[in-house]
Structures are given as structure tokens and as C-alpha cells.
Amino acid sequence: MSPMVIAVDAMGGDNGPSVIVGGAAIARERFPQVRFVFFGDEAVVAPLVKGQPLLADCSDIIHTATAISSDEKPSVAMRRGKGTSMWMACEAVRDGKAQAAVSAGNTGALMAIAMLLLRKAPAISRPAIASFVPTIRGESIMLDLGANVGCDERNLVEFAFMGAAFARASLGLPRPKVGLLNIGTEDLKGNEAVRGAAQVLRDATDLPFEFCGFVEGNGIAQGTADVIVADGFAGNIALKTQEGTARLISAYLAATFRRSIWSKIGYLLARPALQALRERLDPNRYNGGALLGLNGLVVKSHGGTNAVGFAAAIGIAADLAIGGFVDRVLDDLKRIGPAPAGAEETTEEQAAVQS
The missing domain is CATH 3.40.50.10950 (Rossmann fold)
Incomplete structure (x- = not known):
């Protein structure tokens, strides 16, 4: 070695x-x-x-x-x-x-x-800055996470290629699914840069990845794509929103288990499962943004x-x-x-x- x-x-x-x-x-x-x-x-x-x-x-x-x-x-x-x-x-x-x-x-x-x-x-x-995000299916990669506030279609296409190479190198996926973050899945949704990038990727032949079209915000956590491509403005907001939601869930669970003696007993019974959940949502597990x-x-x-x-x-x-x-x-x-x-x-x- x-x-x-x-x-x-x-x-x-x-x-x-x-x-x-x-x-x-x-x-x-x-x-x-x-x-x-x-x-x-x-x-x-x-x-x-x-x-x-x-x-x-x-x-x-x-x-x-x-x-x-x-x-x-x-x-x-x-x-x-x-x-x-x-x-x-x-x-x-x-x-x-x-x-x-x-x-x-x-x-x-x-x-x-x-x-x-x-x-x-x-x-x-x-x-671009790329990192992992937790999903129902496991992990996905998202970029850009803040290096570029505004992007044109060429930038987004490049991000798709870089993100796919990241997924192959780090997740071992031979042909990762790549999607563009958008406000809807219909072809006419989104701004000019996102629609233009989608058209370039649809028309391209012999791509080293599978282009799966547009991914809405709720599709990130669902694991709709192995790689989610966005400009740095939308990507950074999406990442911070996901991190905040994880903390919100943890706070709600903690408050719920403190409500009564019965909920405290329930916590003792559920503690191993809750610890596993805490570890799964721990942002330290997904720490590290690669400058691609x-x-x-x-x-x-x-x-x-x-x-x-x-x-x-x-x-x-x-x-x-x-x-x-x-x-x-x-x-x-x-x-x-x-x-x-x-x-x-x-x-x-x-x-x-x-x-």
C-alpha cells in the first residue's frame, strides 16, 4: 500500500x-x-x-x-x-x-x-464547494455550497461533472444519478441557467453519470439523486436549512420526553434508538467541504x-x-x-x- x-x-x-x-x-x-x-x-x-x-x-x-x-x-x-x-x-x-x-x-x-x-x-x-448531506437512502453529495452566488448554465454543467466524479471517488458509485436543484420538476420551471444546464445535459451523449432531471428541495432528504447541483446561493441555503431542521427535530424530541413521568420512562426505553438517531444526524459525520x-x-x-x-x-x-x-x-x-x-x-x- x-x-x-x-x-x-x-x-x-x-x-x-x-x-x-x-x-x-x-x-x-x-x-x-x-x-x-x-x-x-x-x-x-x-x-x-x-x-x-x-x-x-x-x-x-x-x-x-x-x-x-x-x-x-x-x-x-x-x-x-x-x-x-x-x-x-x-x-x-x-x-x-x-x-x-x-x-x-x-x-x-x-x-x-x-x-x-x-x-x-x-x-x-x-x-465549487461540495459536501455530503444525509438522506433516507444514505448519503448524497451537494454542490455548490457557497463559493459562487450566481452561476450560468456552463457553471452548473461543470458542477454536475465534478459532483459525479466526487461520487464515484468517495461513494464508489460507478454511474451516479445527478439532478439539478429547482423549484419544480417540470421542464419549464426554474431560471434560465438551470433550464439551460438541464438541456445541455439531456442532449449530451456518453455522459459518465445518469442525469435524472430536476430535484425539488424535499427531494434532497429523500435521496432522489446521488448528486444535487445548485448555485452557491441556493445550495448554501438548502444545506443550512437541513442542518437547522436536524437541530429542530432533536429539540422537539428532547422537549417531548421531558413532558411527564411516563414520557421520561419512555425515553429510558427508547434511549438506544435515540442515540442511534443522534449519531445519524450528527453534522460531524458529514463534516468537510471539498474545493473542487x-x-x-x-x-x-x-x-x-x-x-x-x-x-x-x-x-x-x-x-x-x-x-x-x-x-x-x-x-x-x-x-x-x-x-x-x-x-x-x-x-x-x-x-x-x-x-
Whole structure:
């Protein structure tokens, strides 16, 4: 089993390096072939790594005393980011010293730095953020989750190809079902970009996935499609709505079981099932958004996650690297040709959107 190197921004996130290092130790159990390079304050990180037996023989620490703050504007982060833990982790991917980078730091800054260092892949107009969402059938992948507020039909078509490659690499689906998020399933519903993208995908031949048409909001949780494609505005709202609904259900259940002595007895009887439900809805299980469309793999972890959640983000990076995600996307997109002229945006413009 050949080794795989993952670069880790050890200073990103709300809960400090202890969560980052703890997550790496958990991930190492699933991926014994992974080696880690931690970028951060060695005086802080080294004792944490030393305290994890699973990491002792598979970790290196590259010292840097500077980090990107959670409230720093992406445009500022690009100008002063060189030498920070986030910058150095992405740089390791660019230089071929790591197969992927994982950070729980500032999302906009990570997108801007990753675009600056790795650049967009050929045939990609805009990168997108993709992650898992829980469904009745298991898990689906949704993108874009906030990198692009507005998209045209070409962007959505590219997202469909990238999402399908993500599903093949991470979920092992040979021919995933891909749908476009829309306000209805009828052909005439939706805005011009969504209808146009649907027409392109219907007319395309030899697609590496099954296009299943439009998916309404309630179809996300039903698992109507393996991959749900949306612009970043609608996708981010849909994701946050689903997360809020999970918390609402948990709050309702807790209040119901506190109503009377009989409901409390019922809780004791149902506790194993409720624990299973809690674990199924735990957002840490689905933590990690992959920045797709770059010349390299970068995964963004939620800043407030715990060690289990950060391990999940590392798992996404490892699965995509093992599945050859970047090469798969480049090969698949040959079917629709290069990105149109003028689609290239400067990194500064992209960063301004994230600010």
C-alpha cells in the first residue's frame, strides 16, 4: 500500500490544534497508509502529536508562528498569507509534497489562497464547494455550497461533472444519478441557467453519470439523486436549512420526553434508538467541504467541529486522492470542451465575492 501525504493546517479552526491532531489520529485508523505534515506552531503541535501513538511514526511538523484569523478578509489573507499555516499547507499540494490539504480555517481565505496557488483546472470556469448531506437512502453529495452566488448554465454543467466524479471517488458509485436543484420538476420551471444546464445535459451523449432531471428541495432528504447541483446561493441555503431542521427535530424530541413521568420512562426505553438517531444526524459525520475544480485537492472543515468531524474531513481528502478525482474530472470534461473565453476570473475578484 503506497503512502499518501496529507498537509494539515494545524492552526485553523475555533477549537485549536488539539482537535486537529486528535482528528488526524482518528483518521489514521481508517487510512493506515496516510502520513501527515502539520503546519503550525511546533511548540504547541509537537506535544499533541507526541501524545497520539498512532501519529508518532507518520507525522512531520513544519513550524510557522503565523496563521490566518477566522475574521480576516480573503483579499487581505492573500496579500499577507505567505508563510501562514494555511498557505503552507496549500503550497505543499502545489509543490507535489502532499496529495491533499485540509484546513478548518477561514473559508473565504482558504478558497482565495487555494485558487492563487493551485489555479483552476483546465475546462473549469469556477471552482465549487461540495459536501455530503444525509438522506433516507444514505448519503448524497451537494454542490455548490457557497463559493459562487450566481452561476450560468456552463457553471452548473461543470458542477454536475465534478459532483459525479466526487461520487464515484468517495461513494464508489460507478454511474451516479445527478439532478439539478429547482423549484419544480417540470421542464419549464426554474431560471434560465438551470433550464439551460438541464438541456445541455439531456442532449449530451456518453455522459459518465445518469442525469435524472430536476430535484425539488424535499427531494434532497429523500435521496432522489446521488448528486444535487445548485448555485452557491441556493445550495448554501438548502444545506443550512437541513442542518437547522436536524437541530429542530432533536429539540422537539428532547422537549417531548421531558413532558411527564411516563414520557421520561419512555425515553429510558427508547434511549438506544435515540442515540442511534443522534449519531445519524450528527453534522460531524458529514463534516468537510471539498474545493473542487482546482489543480489539486483541498478540503475545508467546519471551524467549530470536533475531532470526529475533522477526521471526516481528512477522510474526504483521502478518498478523493485514492479515487484519482482530479484526473477523473479532467478526463470527463473533455466531453463538453474547454471553458468559454472570458470565463476566467482573477483570484482577487473571486476573493472579493468571499469577503
